[in-house]
Amino acid sequence: MTASDNSSLLYPIAVLFDELKNEDSQVRLNAIKRLSTIALALGVEKTRCELIPFLTDTVYDEDEVLFALAEQLGSFAPYVGGPEHVHVLLRPLEQLATADETVVRDKAVESLRALATLQSSADLEAHFVPLVKSLAGGEWFTSRTSACGLLSACYQRVNSSLRADLRELFRALCQDETPMVRRAAAARFAEVARVVEPEHVKGELVATLVALSQDEQDSVRLLAVEACVGAAALLPKDDAKQIVVPLLRQCAEDSSWRVRYSVADKLIECQRALGKEVSKVDLVPVLPVLLNDAEAEVRSAAAGKVLAFCQNLDPYQRDLIIVNTILPHVKELVGDPSAQVRAELAAALPGLSPLLGKQCTVDHLLPLFLAQLKDDAADVRLNVLSHIGCVNDVIGVQQVAQSLLPAVVELAEDAKWRVRLAIIEYLPSLAGHLGAQLFDERLNALCCNWLVDHVFAVRQAAAGALKKLILKFGPEWAQSAVVPKVLSLAREPNYLHRMMCLLCIGEIAEVCGAEITMRLLLPTVLSLASDNVANVRFNVTKTLVKISPLVSPTCLQTQIKPVLDQLCMDNDFDVKYFASEAFVAIADATGIRIDSYVSNRPHSASKPAASERGRKD
Numbered sequence: 001m002t003a004s005d006n007s008s009l010l011y012p013i014a015v016l017f018d019e020l021k022n023e024d025s026q027v028r029l030n031a032i033k034r035l036s037t038i039a040l041a042l043g044v045e046k047t048r049c050e051l052i053p054f055l056t057d058t059v060y061d062e063d064e065v066l067f068a069l070a071e072q073l074g075s076f077a078p079y080v081g082g083p084e085h086v087h088v089l090l091r092p093l094e095q096l097a098t099a100d101e102t103v104v105r106d107k108a109v110e111s112l113r114a115l116a117t118l119q120s121s122a123d124l125e126a127h128f129v130p131l132v133k134s135l136a137g138g139e140w141f142t143s144r145t146s147a148c149g150l151l152s153a154c155y156q157r158v159n160s161s162l163r164a165d166l167r168e169l170f171r172a173l174c175q176d177e178t179p180m181v182r183r184a185a186a187a188r189f190a191e192v193a194r195v196v197e198p199e200h201v202k203g204e205l206v207a208t209l210v211a212l213s214q215d216e217q218d219s220v221r222l223l224a225v226e227a228c229v230g231a232a233a234l235l236p237k238d239d240a241k242q243i244v245v246p247l248l249r250q251c252a253e254d255s256s257w258r259v260r261y262s263v264a265d266k267l268i269e270c271q272r273a274l275g276k277e278v279s280k281v282d283l284v285p286v287l288p289v290l291l292n293d294a295e296a297e298v299r300s301a302a303a304g305k306v307l308a309f310c311q312n313l314d315p316y317q318r319d320l321i322i323v324n325t326i327l328p329h330v331k332e333l334v335g336d337p338s339a340q341v342r343a344e345l346a347a348a349l350p351g352l353s354p355l356l357g358k359q360c361t362v363d364h365l366l367p368l369f370l371a372q373l374k375d376d377a378a379d380v381r382l383n384v385l386s387h388i389g390c391v392n393d394v395i396g397v398q399q400v401a402q403s404l405l406p407a408v409v410e411l412a413e414d415a416k417w418r419v420r421l422a423i424i425e426y427l428p429s430l431a432g433h434l435g436a437q438l439f440d441e442r443l444n445a446l447c448c449n450w451l452v453d454h455v456f457a458v459r460q461a462a463a464g465a466l467k468k469l470i471l472k473f474g475p476e477w478a479q480s481a482v483v484p485k486v487l488s489l490a491r492e493p494n495y496l497h498r499m500m501c502l503l504c505i506g507e508i509a510e511v512c513g514a515e516i517t518m519r520l521l522l523p524t525v526l527s528l529a530s531d532n533v534a535n536v537r538f539n540v541t542k543t544l545v546k547i548s549p550l551v552s553p554t555c556l557q558t559q560i561k562p563v564l565d566q567l568c569m570d571n572d573f574d575v576k577y578f579a580s581e582a583f584v585a586i587a588d589a590t591g592i593r594i595d596s597y598v599s600n601r602p603h604s605a606s607k608p609a610a611s612e613r614g615r616k617d
């Protein structure tokens with residue numbers, strides 16, 4: 001134990017009280033933060049009889065100090081003697097729950113809720129419920145808002161007459177004259193409904209729900225949407241249909257867009273709460289209302305829910321519902337003035353394809369994809385592309401090729417590099433469906449252009465794509481369609497292109513196989529060992545290590561070793577170092593030792609910063 005711990009155990013109470021009364025709020029704050037240590041030193045008796053009453057009397061402090069106090073008291077049970085004494089903490093927290101500052105009140109409510117879980121039913125009845133009642137009857141709205149958050153913490157563990165009182169209180173809070181209180185009540189509605197007996201939810205709470213969703217303040221009505229979802233999940237399906245659905249529909253056409261947005265935002269939760277049957281009949285008509293909303297924010301939120309909404313529908317006749325009721329509105333949104341709405345939609349639509357099947361995809365979705373691929377906004381094009389994979393499986397190769405290829409070809413040269421990247425990532429799967437011949441005709445040239453793209457991420461992805469393509473089409477195809485282009489990069493004047501040649505070779509050698517590697521790729525790598533740019537020679541050593549498992553032992557000895565020996569004497573320090581390391585790395589990779597003739601291996605030299613070399617690329 002350290003000296004300071006020791007001294008705090010002997011801390012004189014008078015000093016503490018002085019600190020808590022100190023003019024400097026920082027001193028008071030520090031004292032509050034050490035409160036548990038101090039309480040330990042005092043013992044439970046003195047903590048209950050002196051410290052807590054003292055704290056109760058000095059709660060008119062700065063918000064920061066009050067907040068710290070509210071937080072501390074929530075976990076103070078052990079310092080006052082355990083659960084049966086928790087009630088002594090309620091008084092100071094009750095005062096903090098009426099503070100002007102919201103964060104202080106919220107913290108006090110949180111702490112009170114934590115303490116409630118520790119109290120016995122008898123203590124809740126004797127101490128906690130009276131506190132809730134007194135807050136709920138408080139003169140200031142701050143105290144009544146806090147009461148809203150405490151009802152559910154005690155309801156289930158108190159006797160039936162107190163429960164009736166609490167329900168009555170909640171009803172009153174829902175109709176409070178101050179909007180802030182009604183907002184707090186609406187926000188807690190679902191939580192309260194979950195602990196109240198089902199018959200009372202239907203009998204009493206539903207009436208307040210109706211009132212909340214017709215409140216004159218839109219800030220209350222938008223929280224009522226959440227309350228409706230909570231109620232829908234608790235009520236029997238028939239009741240939910242009769243009571244909650246009309247409220248939701250009404251909110252979907254509310255005069256305030258924030259309320260309508262809230263419905264769109266909660267649409268999937270609504271669907272889950274109402275169940276498949278009710279949502280199919282009663283919620284499906286709500287979606288078009290939201291998709292046609294006058295406000296872009298609402299349309300965008302609704303567009304973002306289209307896919308999940310359709311996926312959640314009961315599969316029976318789902319395709320019909322989508323085609324007849326939902327798609328007509330979706331089609332209009334493809335030309336929406338808001339790019340955000342169009343982007344949301346572009347991400348959602350491809351996912352509908354598996355739900356609709358081949359014919360409907362061809363008839364209804366393909367034309368929309370085409371329009372989206374030509375959209376002015378890059379995000380829209382990108383979103384279709386990155387989600388279109390799932391359409392391939394539904395409608396097959398030829399159809400995708402015929403319909404989308406022209407647009408894909410156009411996008412391959414898109415000004416936005418992320419769009420080009422998305423195309424590259426989509427390409428191998430598209431190529432698999434197209435077959436080698438169609439691919440060569442339409443896409444191969446593009447693919448090779450990407451190898452010299454000015455954005456490194458695109459070049460790198462292109463090399464990765466080549467590997468996947470070779471895996472699909474085989475080494476023979478690689479030899480005629482890919483290798484010549486890759487090797488030609490070695491003769492480019494731009495050294496970045498020559499580096500790209502090495503990166504590609506490292507990427508594709510394995511899938512090309514040993515024969516092509518030794519006959520075609522290796523000679524090019526070796527020739528670059530005398531490149532005049534040190535970075536290129538440096539990457540030659542890396543590439544040689546990478547392809548060494550693919551070449552024969554003779555080739556290792558007669559071709560690679562002499563070149564590495566030469567690089568070991570390079571005038572660039574990094575090249576020299578990595579060439580000497582390559583001997584070890586190759587032995588590790590191949591199990592074959594090829595000893596360097598060069599005696600002056602820079603063993604003693606510290607390892608140079610390879611990463612820096614990489615960054616200079």
Ligand SMILES: *[C@@H]1O[C@H](CO)[C@@H](O)[C@H](O)[C@H]1NC(C)=O
Binds near residue numbers: 125126159160161162
């Ligand atoms: C419920 O508890 C309160 C407070 O302890 C008590 O006054 C009241 O009589 C009790 N009611 C019932 C029905 O037990």
Ligand SMILES: *[C@@H]1O[C@H](CO)[C@@H](O)[C@H](O)[C@H]1NC(C)=O
Binds near residue numbers: 499500502542615
């Ligand atoms: C060259 O080597 C560095 C260091 O390992 C690496 O970061 C970089 O990606 C390589 N460049 C190419 C084009 O292979």
